[in-house]
Amino acid sequence: MKTSVREGKGGVQVLDLKGKITIGSGDVQLRETINKLVDEGKRNILINMQDVTTIDSSGIGELVGCYTSVTNKGGKLKLLHLPPKINDVLTVTQLITVFDVYESEQEAVASFAG
Amino acid sequence: MSLSSRFENIEMAQHLCGKLLEEEKISDETRHWILMALREALANAIKHGNAEDRSKRVHLEMNVKDQVLRIRIRDEGEGFDPEKVDDPLAPENRFKTSGRGIFYMKTFMDEVRFQRVEGGGMEIFLTKNLAAVKEKEEKGS
Numbered sequence: 001m002k003t004s005v006r007e008g009k010g011g012v013q014v015l016d017l018k019g020k021i022t023i024g025s026g027d028v029q030l031r032e033t034i035n036k037l038v039d040e041g042k043r044n045i046l047i048n049m050q051d052v053t054t055i056d057s058s059g060i061g062e063l064v065g066c067y068t069s070v071t072n073k074g075g076k077l078k079l080l081h082l083p084p085k086i087n088d089v090l091t092v093t094q095l096i097t098v099f100d101v102y103e104s105e106q107e108a109v110a111s112f113a114g
Numbered sequence: 115m116s117l118s119s120r121f122e123n124i125e126m127a128q129h130l131c132g133k134l135l136e137e138e139k140i141s142d143e144t145r146h147w148i149l150m151a152l153r154e155a156l157a158n159a160i161k162h163g164n165a166e167d168r169s170k171r172v173h174l175e176m177n178v179k180d181q182v183l184r185i186r187i188r189d190e191g192e193g194f195d196p197e198k199v200d201d202p203l204a205p206e207n208r209f210k211t212s213g214r215g216i217f218y219m220k221t222f223m224d225e226v227r228f229q230r231v232e233g234g235g236m237e238i239f240l241t242k243n244l245a246a247v248k249e250k251e252e253k254g255s
Binding site for chain 1: 120121122124146150153154157161202203208209210211212213214215217218221
């Protein structure tokens, strides 16, 4: 998996993910990237999932873990451009209600101000 | 076939299963979820069964007979009690970082059955009735 971080309006960290978030390939990388942002004091994180091709239960577990660690630090973690199959995987485990999911980056970034 | 306990081997097995399903006229959607169930079962065998010990093998059999896909996976680990796996939908488990693999297998396959192997290891059987899937997809189209 490839990751890149850019800063949006209001200091929101937009994390672009590309590729797979599966066991042994991307799951740990996601956790480390989020932990690094949290350690740097970043609290508002938007994960752009548009180019994520595959996710498995391990990847879902890491997403949940990232959500918890950001929230526990008083921050917010939200998702952008969820591909339909990843939406399905989150839906069947009832996790879709946990995450704030956006289709527009502009709206997503603005939502952190509220 | 027998695979070493490496996560990289999951994709090779998925590729082979995909080839097996090529002749079956099922949708890409159904194929995707079957391959995800296979991924979860193999990951379970490598991680929880064989504890990522590369000297231990994962044994895989897949076939389609009478339009039923049958997958059998056996690890060489200590085994576990599938009844003791937490329900990932229970509110107290919602934020756990693990424990969803078996749930996904059960969601996407018709039957998921575990069995302890005499002498060690765990076997998992996954079944999907492709004829029923095709009938459902034809009615839906």
